[in-house]
Amino acid sequence: MNISKKIKTISAKSQDEQDFYIDLMSGFDHIGDGSEFSGKHLADSISAFKESDEIFFGSTDVADVSWVVPTAQSTAATSALATPLHTWEMTAQG
Secondary structure, eight states: OOHHHHHHHHHTOOOOHHHHHHHHHGGGTTTOOOGGGTTOSSOOOOOOOOOOOOOOOOOOSOGGGGGTSOOOOOOOOOSOTTOOTTSHHHHHTO
């Protein structure tokens, strides 16, 4: 299917606000509901590993290294919870 037909298929759908939210959030089901962060400003828990063959898109700094040696991803609390990415607030936190 070419991109023009795909766009028409997607834009033809009529969604209410709840359907839109469900579709939007369905891609984040591996993250969890965030209840472990309730009342906290920094994360202090360790998320369970979820094995998956799904490709997660995003940018990294590993470049060609990942073609030569095994790589892994690790995350750590480096900013206050719920700080919007790509904002001055995130930059100000270092």
